[in-house]
Amino acid sequence: MPSLVIEGGHRLSGEIRPQGAKNEVLQILCAVLLTPDEVVVRNVPDILDVNNLINLLRDMGVAVEKRGTGEYAFRAVQIDMDFLRSPAFLKRNAALRGSIMLIGPMLARFGYAIAAKPGGDKIGRRRLDTHFTGLEKLGAEFSYNRDTATYELKARRLKGVSMLLDEASVTGTANIVMASVLAEGVTTIYNAACEPYIQQLCRMLNSMGAKISGIASNLLVIEGVRELHGTEHTVLPDMIEVGSFIGMAAMTRSSLTIKDVSYGNLGIIPDSFRRLGIALEQRGDDIFVPAQDEYAIETFMDGSIMTVSDAPWPGLTPDLLSVMLVVATQAKGCVLIHQKMFESRLFFVDKLIDMGAQIILCDPHRAVVVGHNHSRELRGNEMTSPDIRAGIAMLIAALGATGTSRIHNIGQIDRGYQNIEERLGNLGARITRVD
Numbered sequence: 001m002p003s004l005v006i007e008g009g010h011r012l013s014g015e016i017r018p019q020g021a022k023n024e025v026l027q028i029l030c031a032v033l034l035t036p037d038e039v040v041v042r043n044v045p046d047i048l049d050v051n052n053l054i055n056l057l058r059d060m061g062v063a064v065e066k067r068g069t070g071e072y073a074f075r076a077v078q079i080d081m082d083f084l085r086s087p088a089f090l091k092r093n094a095a096l097r098g099s100i101m102l103i104g105p106m107l108a109r110f111g112y113a114i115a116a117k118p119g120g121d122k123i124g125r126r127r128l129d130t131h132f133t134g135l136e137k138l139g140a141e142f143s144y145n146r147d148t149a150t151y152e153l154k155a156r157r158l159k160g161v162s163m164l165l166d167e168a169s170v171t172g173t174a175n176i177v178m179a180s181v182l183a184e185g186v187t188t189i190y191n192a193a194c195e196p197y198i199q200q201l202c203r204m205l206n207s208m209g210a211k212i213s214g215i216a217s218n219l220l221v222i223e224g225v226r227e228l229h230g231t232e233h234t235v236l237p238d239m240i241e242v243g244s245f246i247g248m249a250a251m252t253r254s255s256l257t258i259k260d261v262s263y264g265n266l267g268i269i270p271d272s273f274r275r276l277g278i279a280l281e282q283r284g285d286d287i288f289v290p291a292q293d294e295y296a297i298e299t300f301m302d303g304s305i306m307t308v309s310d311a312p313w314p315g316l317t318p319d320l321l322s323v324m325l326v327v328a329t330q331a332k333g334c335v336l337i338h339q340k341m342f343e344s345r346l347f348f349v350d351k352l353i354d355m356g357a358q359i360i361l362c363d364p365h366r367a368v369v370v371g372h373n374h375s376r377e378l379r380g381n382e383m384t385s386p387d388i389r390a391g392i393a394m395l396i397a398a399l400g401a402t403g404t405s406r407i408h409n410i411g412q413i414d415r416g417y418q419n420i421e422e423r424l425g426n427l428g429a430r431i432t433r434v435d
Contacts, residue, residue, distance in 0.1 A: 003408045004421060007430035008380055008401035011291070012254035014427045018242050018261060019045035019418045020070060020235035023319075024197040026098035027174045028204060028233060029053050032062065032074040033105040034178060035208060037230030042071045044235060048415040052096050059083060079110060090116040090150060100128065104175035107140055107153050108182040117149040130165055130172035137163045138176070138183055160185030160224055168193045168218065168312040174201055181210040183224040192220045195313040196265040200236060207231040237262050240319045241417065242287065243269050244392050247323040248424075249289035250278045251330060251400035253374075256427065258287040267314045275306060276324060276331055294373055297333035305368075309338035318342060322393035325349065329357040329378065330400060331371035338366050348390040351383045352397055355405075380405040388416040395420070399429055 020043035029050070032039040044050060054072065058064045060083060063075040083089050084106075093099045094116035103113035118128075132142050132151065140155040160183045165172065173193040178201075180187035192198070194216055202215045208231045211223035242261045249256040250273070263270075263282055270280060270287070277295030281288045297306050310318035318341045325337045329352060339345050343364040353359055355378040358370035380403030385391030391413040398405035407413075410433075413420060421431040 001409055001411055002433050002435050003406050004395065004410050004413070005432045005434055006380075006395065006398035006405045006407070008378075008398050008403060008405060010252070010399075010428055010430055012248065012252050012256060012399075012424070012427040012429055015257045015259050016245055016423060016427060017259040018237040018245070019047070021197065021238040022047060022049060022240070022416050023170070024200050025050055025235045026053060027101055027171075027197060027201045028235065029057065029074070030098075030101040030105055030174075031178055031201060031204060032057070033076045033079070033102065034109055034182065034205075035228040035230060036075065036077045037228075039074045039208075039230050040067075040071065040232040041074070042232070042234040044070045044072055045238070045418045046070070047418050048411065049096060049098055052092070053098055056089075056092055056096065056099060059089070079106075081110070081112065084114050090114070090148070094118055094149075098171075100131065101171055101174050101178070103131070103151070103153060104135070104178035107135060107155055108158060108179045111155050113153045115151045117151070128172075130167055130169040131175045134163055134165065134172060134176040134189075135179055137161050138179055138187070158183035160187040160222070162188040163190070165189065165191040167191070170195055170197060173198055177202065177205070177212070177220065177222065180222040181205050181212070181224060181228065182226070183222075185224055187222040187224065189220040189222070190218065192218050193312060194218050195317075196236060196239070196267075200233075204231060204233045207233070236265055239266055239269060240317065240389070242266060243273070243320040244323050244396070244417075246273050246278065246280060246287065246289055247327045247396050248399060250276075250292065250295060250327050251396050253291050253293055254289075254427075255291040256289045257283075258289070260285055261287050263287070268316050269320065272308060272316050272320070272324065273327075275308065276327055276335070277333075278327070295331050297328065297331045297335050297371060299333070305334050305336055307336045307338055310341050318345070319389050321345070322348070322389040323396060325359075325367060325369060326352065326393045326397045328369040328371055329359070329397070330374050332373035334368060334370050336366060336368050340365060345387070345390070348386055348394065351381060351394060352378070355379050355381045355397060355401055357397075377402045379403055382406045382408075384408040385410060385412040388412050392417060399424075
């Protein structure tokens with residue numbers, strides 16, 4: 001497994017454009033199974049998780065054609081059902097958490113789906129009850145084989161129903177929506193996730209002939225149709241990359257322009273960074289982050305310590321809390337980072353403490369960060385990335401540190417960030433990939 005060697009302490013400058021949104025494209029690629037017609041998807045990021053899913057679809061029998069940079073055409077005329085039951089499929093399915101969203105469209109169109117217990121980031125328990133409970137309510141028969149750790153679903157014909165989700169799961173909502181569009185009758189989903197990823201999926205499905213209303217709200221109403229047709233779809237810019245680049249600019253005291261960010265779909269993200277004292281300007285559909293020698297964390301109106309926490313959309317995405325935690329280490333002031341949704345995502349802070357950061361890990365969900373205000377720089381260190389977002393947070397810390405850092409297990413970063421060393425190198429970062 002290669003590593004990244006980062007020489008810290010260099011300021012960045014220039015322009016960078018975010019890749020297509022990883023969390024959106026994983027849903028979109030699974031949705032191509034809902035029709036035998038051609039589906040064209042643009043702005044597909046060249047990252048490990050996405051490439052693995054495309055290869056898995058190809059091996060399932062989907063015709064895949066790459067038509068240019070970031071553009072693919074898919075045609076799911078026939079699916080190899082024998083391959084779905086093979087150890088090879090289940091092994092690859094288990095290694096890619098996003099593949100869990102294959103079950104909704106497979107069940108809706110073919111009446112059968114199987115999935116292995118998924119892997120992915122090591123960020124604590126990530127239950128799938130919402131997925132399977134929702135699909136059972138639509139009429140699916142569900143079974144779990146403990147010996148092989150596989151889930152199996154069957155249904156002759158799904159039927160619309162009214163349901164209240166026990167949590168606003170993004171992937172759970174996506175699976176249930178994709179199953180419902182071909183179900184008989186009307187399905188209502190209350191407490192549905194309403195992230196831009198889900199909005200994009202629903203709009204794409206409507207362009208394929210689905211009848212979904214309530215898009216962008218937490219109450220979706222889906223009138224089932226007998227079949228869907230082909231379409232063309234363009235993936236949004238990745239909001240997590242946008243936030244990561246804001247954090248890099250602040251941490252390295254650099255001036256950066258982030259191009260074509262789809263500002264209206266960023267929600268609370270810009271203001272969340274402003275609460276950490278980071279100045280940023282909207283310039284059309286770009287974000288300009290000026291160089292700042294210092295940035296001060298706000299307090300609440302009564303003077304109490306600022307708390308930054310994640311929440312379902314339109315709250316702050318949990319994927320950016322690791323980045324914001326790192327940025328806070330060099331801010332002026334203190335902040336409580338409260339990671340509500342995952343219990344192991346803050347465990348990477350021990351590496352930041354080794355670099356000289358002042359962080360108190362209160363419990364698996366909360367960490368207090370005492371900002372240095374650049375009075376004490378972080379020191380280069382050797383680290384291992386446990387998940388995608390911790391990996392990029394470690395990279396940001398290394399860019400702002402003095403000395404040289406080495407990050408191992410960068411396959412985790414490659415899962416979510418496209419050609420990261422080359423793109424940051426064009427801004428002036430000194431990053432080398434080594435075996």
